Amino acid sequence: MAGYAATSTRPIPRLDSDNRAFWTGGAVGELRILHCADCQGYTHPPRPVCRHCLSERVAPKAVAGSGVVDTFTVNYQKWFPAMEVPFVIARIALDGVPGVFLTTNIIGCPVDAVDIGDRVRVVFEQHGDVYLPLFEKAD
Amino acid sequence: MKNVEAYITGVGQSEVGMKLTRHPLLLTLDAVREAMNEAGLTIGQIDGVSTYPGRVAAMPGFSPVGADELVDALGIRATWYAGGGEITSQLGAVVAAVGAIRSGQARHVVCFRTVYEAAAMARPDEYPMWRRDRVEGNSQWFSPFNALSAVTWTAQYAMRHVKRYGLTREQLAQIALTDRAHALLNPRALVREPLTMDQYMSARMISSPMCLYDCDRFTDASTALIVSAGDALDEVSCTPIRIAAMAGTVERLSWDQAEWMACYATGVDLWKRTDYRPADVDTAQLYDGFSFQTLAWIESLGFCEVGEGGKFIEGGKRIALDGELPLNTFGGQIGAGRLHGFGFAHEAVTQLRGKGGARQIPGDPRVAVAASGGGPLATALLLTKD
Numbered sequence: 400m401a402g403y404a405a406t407s408t409r410p411i412p413r414l415d416s417d418n419r420a421f422w423t424g425g426a427v428g429e430l431r432i433l434h435c436a437d438c439q440g441y442t443h444p445p446r447p448v449c450r451h452c453l454s455e456r457v458a459p460k461a462v463a464g465s466g467v468v469d470t471f472t473v474n475y476q477k478w479f480p481a482m483e484v485p486f487v488i489a490r491i492a493l494d495g496v497p498g499v500f501l502t503t504n505i506i507g508c509p510v511d512a513v514d515i516g517d518r519v520r521v522v523f524e525q526h527g528d529v530y531l532p533l534f535e536k537a538d
Numbered sequence: 539m540k541n542v543e544a545y546i547t548g549v550g551q552s553e554v555g556m557k558l559t560r561h562p563l564l565l566t567l568d569a570v571r572e573a574m575n576e577a578g579l580t581i582g583q584i585d586g587v588s589t590y591p592g593r594v595a596a597m598p599g600f601s602p603v604g605a606d607e608l609v610d611a612l613g614i615r616a617t618w619y620a621g622g623g624e625i626t627s628q629l630g631a632v633v634a635a636v637g638a639i640r641s642g643q644a645r646h647v648v649c650f651r652t653v654y655e656a657a658a659m660a661r662p663d664e665y666p667m668w669r670r671d672r673v674e675g676n677s678q679w680f681s682p683f684n685a686l687s688a689v690t691w692t693a694q695y696a697m698r699h700v701k702r703y704g705l706t707r708e709q710l711a712q713i714a715l716t717d718r719a720h721a722l723l724n725p726r727a728l729v730r731e732p733l734t735m736d737q738y739m740s741a742r743m744i745s746s747p748m749c750l751y752d753c754d755r756f757t758d759a760s761t762a763l764i765v766s767a768g769d770a771l772d773e774v775s776c777t778p779i780r781i782a783a784m785a786g787t788v789e790r791l792s793w794d795q796a797e798w799m800a801c802y803a804t805g806v807d808l809w810k811r812t813d814y815r816p817a818d819v820d821t822a823q824l825y826d827g828f829s830f831q832t833l834a835w836i837e838s839l840g841f842c843e844v845g846e847g848g849k850f851i852e853g854g855k856r857i858a859l860d861g862e863l864p865l866n867t868f869g870g871q872i873g874a875g876r877l878h879g880f881g882f883a884h885e886a887v888t889q890l891r892g893k894g895g896a897r898q899i900p901g902d903p904r905v906a907v908a909a910s911g912g913g914p915l916a917t918a919l920l921l922t923k924d
């Protein structure tokens with residue numbers, strides 16, 4: 400584990416031209432994934448080129464913000480003293496965005512209420528200029 | 539006829555411990571010296587150096603010694619060297635050395651991996667980790683969600699096996715129990731206390747379904763392997779072990795984007811490059827930074843079907859020293875310490891030479907697999923005495 404300044408209970412990304420649309424979309428309630436105008440494919444993490452067809456006609460696109468728990472784990476280890484445990488780390492398969500997964504947390508329910516296949520939807524947690532896409536159960 | 543094959547000749551290892559005070563460069567020298575002694579080589583005959591991942595200034599305990607430092611410090615007249623993390627995991631350093639050997643750029647390449655994480659954590663003033671206010675690069679996709687260790691990512695593949703294939707904790711426990719049992723027979727192992735199923739089942743959870751005993755721990759040690767050219771074997775006094783096949787995979791850079799761990803493709807590719815078959819393997823030394831990686835390697839290498847790994851290791855008899863597939867006979871990283879990939883190749887060679895001592899597997903082993911990584915990056919070596 401690398402060290403991070405204890406300014407927050409979460410390490411926060413540094414914004415740059417590649418990632419800004421992803422990390423700030425929550426300001427207007429949008430989960431944005433890089434989309435290709437030529438092959439309609441999605442690329443994540445975002446880069447200035449489509450990983451499916453090498454087109455440079457790529458731009459962030461707001462996606463549905465719903466999805467399915469592909470897999471998950473309940474983290475019990477305190478990786479730094481201020482960390483509150485346990486919590487759920489999950490990998491979400493996004494609706495309408497084939498081949499893209501997001502690592503995130505499932506919040507708003509007990510840790511033992513999460514299972515593979517659960518329907519979830521995005522909720523954003525603001526940390527200054529960054530909006531983290533977290534997910535809660537859709538049922 | 540010219541022998542263009544590459545062989546592992548000398549192997550060596552330093553003292554293995556936690557919070558060691560011996561300088562990491564000197565630990566590396568200890569390992570290199572033992573390897574040269576075994577091979578009957580002197581420093582003047584070494585003409586190449588290869589390491590993983592090279593010196594990492596941001597995390598000095600993770601990799602405190604670079605290939606260039608070793609070349610300079612030991613006065614090696616190198617005609618080739620390499621050290622870097624952008625390669626198919628730890629044993630990729632051996633794969634790179636084989637390339638140099640086969641292309642005639644070197645005749646005897648020292649490959650090494652030195653770890654100093656326990657010492658660095660104990661002495662942060664001397665080995666400071668770089669700290670930043672914000673995360674960037676690959677870690678930005680995990681760290682904000684407090685997925686701060688590779689265990690949380692490996693655990694998610696393990697959880698998929700639990701849900702999809704019915705993997706149980708009692709089954710997964712056999713990796714740690716086997717490692718720890720074998721470590722008792724290895725005088726250099728870091729953890730030399732028995733582990734019982736009861737202890738395992740009542741251990742605190744780290745990241746479900748992985749508990750404390752499913753994880754290796756920070757270790758200080760150096761491991762060295764000398765890769766020699768087939769036409770230089772007349773200079774070598776130990777039994778050469780042939781690198782009969784190699785395979786490696788890079789999955790997605792952002793670990794969470796991969797549907798399957800990288801080991802699955804590596805296992806398939808390895809058997810395309812040899813006439814040996816999984817049934818020929820006398821011992822398997824498979825990466826266990828986290829226990830589930832070993833189970834995934836067992837499936838990947840075709841010792842059982844995908845999803846059947848839990849049943850394959852159930853009860854532990856099959857993977858014991860006298861079982862059909864003796865596994866991690868030195869204790870793996872969970873028992874012998876986080877030697878970070880190189881311990882597996884070191885042990886494969888040791889067993890094929892019959893030098894395992896109390897942990898030597900019975901019979902006359904001739905074929906071994908050593909594997910490192912397995913997650914986003916994977917490397918497998920097929921090693922033979924033939």
Ligand SMILES: [Zn+2]
Binds near residue numbers: 435437438439449452
């Ligand atoms: Zn495209």
